[in-house]
Amino acid sequence: MRCRDRRRWAARSVWTAGPPWCTPQAVAGLGPRRPRRAKRGGSDMTTIGLLHPGEMGSMVGAAVRSGGSRVLWAGEGRSAATRKRATDAGLEDAGSLAALVRASEVIVSVCPPAAAAEQAEQVAKLRFAGTYVDGNAVSPATAREIGGIIEKGGATFVDGGIIGPPPVKPGTTRLYLSGKSAERMAALLTAGPLAAIVVPGGPGAASTVKMAYASWTKGSAALLLASCALAAAEGVEESLVREWKISQPELSARAESAAKGNSRKAWRFIGEMEEIAATFAAAGLPDDFHKGAAEIYQRMAIYKEGPAPSFADVLRALTPRRPA
Amino acid sequence: MRCRDRRRWAARSVWTAGPPWCTPQAVAGLGPRRPRRAKRGGSDMTTIGLLHPGEMGSMVGAAVRSGGSRVLWAGEGRSAATRKRATDAGLEDAGSLAALVRASEVIVSVCPPAAAAEQAEQVAKLRFAGTYVDGNAVSPATAREIGGIIEKGGATFVDGGIIGPPPVKPGTTRLYLSGKSAERMAALLTAGPLAAIVVPGGPGAASTVKMAYASWTKGSAALLLASCALAAAEGVEESLVREWKISQPELSARAESAAKGNSRKAWRFIGEMEEIAATFAAAGLPDDFHKGAAEIYQRMAIYKEGPAPSFADVLRALTPRRPA
Structure with missing residues (x-):
């Protein structure tokens, strides 16, 4: 390799020589400020609907709840195992999906990728008008398709992707978010062991990071x-x-x-x-x-x-x- | 995970708990004994034809030569870069492929995988009757096809595969060999920084390790x-x-x-x-x-x-x- 080439390789690059603030310590503090913890039952507490409390979803729900939000799930037709996970995580059973949609300002979808679009359809049909965060492992194209479904139903769409295991220990798990309301959602959902991080680039960008x-x-x-x-x-x-x-x-x-x-x-x-x-x-x-x-x-x-x-x-x- | 499952995972397995002799140190000594170093020009010196002195081939040739063998290459129609590599490695130019085939007891083929079968065809056509070692990164099926070509021409076939960089430093590079004469070839070709190791299982087994x-x-x-x-x-x-x-x-x-x-x-x-x-x-x-x-x-x-x-x-x- 000639000198000139060596210099090119040594040139600073995002891959190996990020700016000084790009360290794990700095990144851990990158998320938006945690919202003031609302008094439980107080009027400034946000109600979040979680679909559904699987292994990942239940721990995301528990983390968000620890940040001061009220977290609902829809127990109707769900298995005993799901009910146990939801109860252990301190989530409130809203009963039906329709009841969850009526009561929630924000809905967070955490489900197998193949079920993500169908889940959004069901919520849109119920005329959900709050903010819908799709946290699933789907392609940016699927994420944007879900965004279209959700916005047609009258809600605001935020694209998301979760990296790491179910959030139990701090520092293990990040929820990447992109889209117009990503900053606001990151402030709400950064809670307990879960860090929410905004990805620039609009809907699809957070899903691309996950992919x-x-x-x-x-x-x-x-x-x-x-x-x-x-x-x-x-x-x-x-x-x-x-x-x-x-x-x-x-x-x-x-x-x-x-x-x-x-x-x-x-x-x-x-x-x-x-x-x-x-x-x-x-x-x-x-x-x-x-x-x-x-x-x-x-x-x-x-x-x-x-x-x-x-x-x-x-x-x-x-x-x-x-x-x- | 239940206790019984934990025990199954903990059970000794070839993947994580090989027998005590299965350590890098032990493996390094696994190859057959190095043949007595022949006096250069002596009557017990084996003549090996090397096809061809590319980046890998030239260093394999140099290693084998350091073990006491005479190593030929066929310079006819080859580039100046190949000639330089061959000369630097101390290989002797036999001139044509026909001359190399006539003079060699053993031929070692080290070339791009797509050229391996064609190379064997050329050697077989020249009625090579010694031992042909195919050291190329080919599938076991291709290796056995090459074996068929070679044996039809009257020679003995040994399957091979090289793992590691061109052998310059000791301990970096191994030539895996399988087939009837693999032991004999391993004794001949373990030399200098190159370790030849026999794989049980006949022709195709060494290529499978490489694949x-x-x-x-x-x-x-x-x-x-x-x-x-x-x-x-x-x-x-x-x-x-x-x-x-x-x-x-x-x-x-x-x-x-x-x-x-x-x-x-x-x-x-x-x-x-x-x-x-x-x-x-x-x-x-x-x-x-x-x-x-x-x-x-x-x-x-x-x-x-x-x-x-x-x-x-x-x-x-x-x-x-x-x-x-």
Whole structure:
């Protein structure tokens, strides 16, 4: 590499040499100021409807509630497991979706990506006129489609995407928000262990951050499991693992952790991988990576219920249809 | 996770808890004993033909030569750059391919994957009757096809795959070998900074180790660059990088290094990604990941010559055809 090239590489770039304020510490303080904590039951308390209290949604609800908001959910027709999560999180059951829509100033949608648009349709049909935050892992195109549905119904739309595990410990989880009312929603939803961060660029921008982030985390986990499944199916796993011990010492543990951490959740990742594939295609990038990842998670979807599989079980499940 | 499941995960597995001898130190000593170093010019010196002295091939040739073998190359019709590499590596020019075939007891093929079968055809046509080691990044099916070509011509076939950079420093590079004469070839080719290691399982097994290994290293590098290209094309790279600084602190540097390290070599990775895709399909795994990776490296192939591109240049090259 010539000197001139070396200088080009060394040039400051957003990727490796962000401005001084771009540090984890600075970023943690980047969110808008937390709103004054309202006295519970006081007139300045915001009522937020949460759809729905799944593993992520219930903890988002609990976090927002800890910031002083009243958080409702709609228990009608929901499972006992969902009811337990909602109750444990201190959420109030509004009963029907219609009752939740009537009582809420803000609705936050946290559901599997494939259900996100249908969820918005239902809310729009009930003439919700507050602010609707879609926090789901959908493509920017799907997010904008949801925005159209919501605004046609008379509400304000804010695009969102959640990065990190269900917010229990501080510093783990961020809700990215974009669109006209993103600042206002970030002030309301930054609460307890949840940090809400505004992304410039209007509706779709927050979803793009989520898509780009998960394209690596969930896409690379699927790829790594596929590499292991190949070695196992062809009987060369001992040689591969010995080579990894020398040159990629973290990979064996990372692969086992990808299987262990994702096998029960794989069923929900299928739709997310499809949204990422669509996002890549719309940006002119190959959508193949995440079509492959969707197929890997599809094969792992059998582990939604029942005992956790061993690593070898997962690898076998990934190569069930070996051609002769 | 229940107790029984925890026990299953904790069970010893080849992936995380190999036998005690399965450590880098032990593995480094796993290769067969180095053959007695022949006196240069002595009658027990093996003559090895190397096809061809590219960046990898020339260093493999130099390593093998340092073990006491005589190493030939075929200079006829080759470029000045190849001649310089061969000369610097101390290889002897046999002149034509026919002369190299006549003079060599062993031929080692190190060339781009797309050229591997054609290379074997040429050697077989010249009635080579020694041992032919195919060290190329090809699928096990292609390796076995090459084996068929070679054995029909009257020679013995050994399947191979190289993992690591061109062998200059000890401990960086391993030549995996499989097939009937793999032990004998490992003894001959373990030399200087190159370690040759036998993979059980016959022809195709060594190539499978290489395919599984590169499926992660080169596949994940392509995926990471695609994730960055998405963020850059959609204008959310600052938000992504800030999130990475918090939760994936190594990724920005890893992405820049994937662009920097691979941009000049991307043209050679296209064929390798296609071989990996074929290997996955034959094992019943999705071939999409590496079709996507082939497309990424195809778009980077413009950097084969000329000055090294900046990271931003590479990302722009990956999204040239954004749909309107």
